[in-house]
Amino acid sequence: MWTSFLIAVVVLLALALVFGGLLGFAAERFRVEGNPLVDQIDSLLPQTQCGQCGFPGCRPYAEAIAHGEAINKCPPGGESTIKALADLLDVEPQPLDAEHGVEQAKRVAVIREDECIGCTKCIQACPVDAILGAAKHMHTVIESECTGCDLCVEPCPVDCIDMVTLEPDIRTWTWTPPKPNLIATDRQGAST
């Protein structure tokens, strides 16, 4: 009777050791560098690097969210980003925190080129190197690279940078959702 008891104990112990060793090895061998959650959060943020959330860039905000910061501080991302973050983190989506700004249509910076004095201040301010120019030469914004963060507007000494809302053109146009329900009697009323 004692033998079978001992055998069971020994077998279980051996199994525990083997699997423990295996898990320990796997943990070392397949260690994930960095925090993958931060990367996931960062990939959902709009990458405007505008700092409206109060953090110096999207990644710092992603790190803060991973450590429990509120998810509703990103105006450029707006509702859709909050929703995506809520889905990822499995929390309730909150409305956008108005303290950090309001959601706006997509904008790009445009330099009024004849007013530009070539001071390079905006070039230094642009987080994505979307402004082209050299000292004492006119600068211009590469529209396709501009994230619309408006960080270049403030440093301009001659205020020659405008934030222009992007109007949808024939190539960016998409279908709108069907109009909300209207019941038959409403429509009769509406048509008369």
Added chain:
Amino acid sequence: MTQLWNFAGGIHPPENKHQSTTRPIQQAGIPERLVLPLQQHIGEPAEVAVNVGDRVLKGQVVADVTSGMGVPVHAPTSGTIEAVEQLPVPHPSGMADWCVVLKPDGEDQWTELSPISDYKLMDREQVLQIIRNAGIAGMGGAGFPTDIKLRPPRDRKVETLILNGAECEPYITADDMTMREHAAEVVSGMQVMAWILRPARCVIGIEDNKPDAIAAMQAAVQGTQIEIAVIPTKYPSGGEKQLIEILTGLEVPSGGIPADVGVMCQNIGTSLAVSRAVFEGKPLISRVVTLTGEALQQPGNVEALIGTPISYLLAQAGLHPEQLNRLVLGGPMMGYTLHSDDVPVVKTSNCVIAATAEELPAPPPEQPCIRCGQCALACPMELLPQQLFWYAKAAEFEKAEHLNLFDCIECGACSYVCPSSIPLVQYYRYAKGETRQQRAEQLKSDHARERFEARQARLEREQQEKEQRRKERAKAAAEAQAKKQAEAEQAAQQGEAVDDRAAKAALVQQALERKKAKAANKTAEAAATAPAPSQETASPDTTGEDQALPDIEALEKQLMQAQGKLDTMQGMLEEARAQQADNVDKLERAVAKNHDRVQRAEQALADARNVLAEQTSSAASE
């Protein structure tokens, strides 16, 4: 008899094709103004190749695509280029796009054409180039450049070439009439494409509701290896994927192209255009358009020049404007409502329906989905329209995408059968558009992140380099210091420095002693000659003069140095200001300091001069 397969789903809407097949294709003629949109194909918009005011000949290139995918646009008749401007184009948004406006001169004078008698003697690449230069893009609706389509990926051999003569959508009869009247040309165009692709099988699929077209095509293919497959009428058998399934039993994989299963589909109109491009050298400057609908007195097909305003065609067909309720471009299933009839015919416009209110009534209001499943039965792509609808409505586009939203061909069969009159296709189009936009945004934000990270890395690198340079400088300075010290020590060892210092100290001592002696002397003198104030002033004067004269020189030198330094510093500051460099503040401070120094030096010099003047005056008075 060709073996046929069947595809899932499909519907049988009223055909309404007889109205427009009663009369042969008519020439629409030359309108007063032709509007040629620069983008009538998928790819990059063409770039204008003419100037406003230029006279162009019929068939001359007015715009071409220089980089990227696309085909050129040609002048449909001779005339003058009136403008290049943004004008409304046929698009569901009703928005404007860049167009070349051509004012015909009525002479209809052709540019020089280079028809080819025997294309088989040419290189395939040359023939493909002819097709591209003729501006041919798929005329069935999408407008994909035909020459690119005829170049399937190297690892995909096209086994079956299909010519799509199904024309399954109600009302449209453009391909039907083309086959009836231009059967030989359609077949020769297909032969050119077959020669390029070398498929094992060539088949023309025609729905059985077009007996005249079938007869004409059968006569035209006599003596060739092209087969005519008569397929049962069912909507949407003319869908590319559906027709492939009917004729070959093969299913195009999700997200794939027909070439993945060794099949290629071409449109009847495209085949006609290829034939004309190769055998007559004529570019694509006109197309057959069906004009139909109950608001027209004489519905029918016309061969219209590309760029002809639709209003011009409707007027020719006897439009009753008071009866017109809705103008649809394309068929009633897949077409879209035109916001205005002031848009031109483009390469992909196959049909215009001028419908009365009874003919195409406004859709009844949308009612809740009752989960009847009719849509799923009708869907030719075997999707789950209901689920897609829920997800699209709830803006859960990712889930809709998982249910193969992008395989939807937007045929409208689901909306057609829906007992709750839900505009399902509109929801799918919306969901597709949003998904595409989100994807584009995601791409853009990834790109922005890359750029941001690259910039951060660059700034860090620059900082490190700066630090490195600073350290190097500090090291060099420390080394120099050490060297100096070592030298000094060496000198000290030789005893020179000690001597030097001792000598200096001795000199100072001597000077002090002299002064003491002088002072003692003076007091002694003063004591001796008590009432002699002039002497008292004079005697220090002589000593003062002795000191003041070299003092002024030194002061002048000092002032000049300070002035020079200030000048250079001011120059630097101005330059820095112009460049908006970081060190402006520092320089400003430095300039201010120098300014003070110069002032002090000036003051000192002036003082010294005053003293000197006083001395000399007093000396003179003495």
